[in-house]
Amino acid sequence: MADLVTHALTAVLVRGRRRVDAVTLWLVTGVILPDLLSRAPFVSLRLIQDMGFFASLSLDDDRLHLGLNLPHTPAGIFLVSVLISVVLPQWLATPLPRLHLASWITLGGLLHLAVDLLQLHLVDGYFLLYPFSVRPFEFGLVRSDGSVLALPVLLAVCALVVAPWLKATLKRADKV
C-alpha cells in the first residue's frame, strides 16, 4: 500500500499540464478511495479491538478479510464508483455527467491498484479477479515502503508539470 500522497500525485501526473478541474478532483478521489474504504476500516477495527470492543470478530476471518478488501479490488472499485455517481447530489456531480463521474472514479481506483501492484508485500498481494478468484497477485518490483522514498522525486516532477498553469493562475489573480 503506497501512501495516499503518492497516490494523489500519480493522479496529478496523469492529468499532466491540464488545469485542476472536476475531472482531476474525481480522479484524485478515485485514487484515494480504495485505501480509505478498505485499509482505514481494518485499522479502525483493530484499534477498537485493542480497546476491548468487538473481541468476537477475528481480523483473520477470511470472510471479514475479503469484505474489507472488496473496495480494493477492480470489482469493488467499479461498484463504489457506480454507487457514488448514483447517490451523489447533482450539484456535487456538476459539471460532469454521472457516467463520466463513475468513469473517472473507476480510472482513479485502477490507477491506485496499478501503483500498489508494483510493490512487494510480506502478506498476500491483491485479489484482482475477486469475486471470481481469490488468488493474490502483485509484480513485487519495490518494497512496500518504496513509495515514501520516491515521494520527493514525485513531488518535484509534479511541481514541474503543474508550474505553467499555476504561474498563469497566480498572474491572473494578481490582475484582479
Ligand SMILES: [Zn+2]
Ligand atoms: Zn492501496
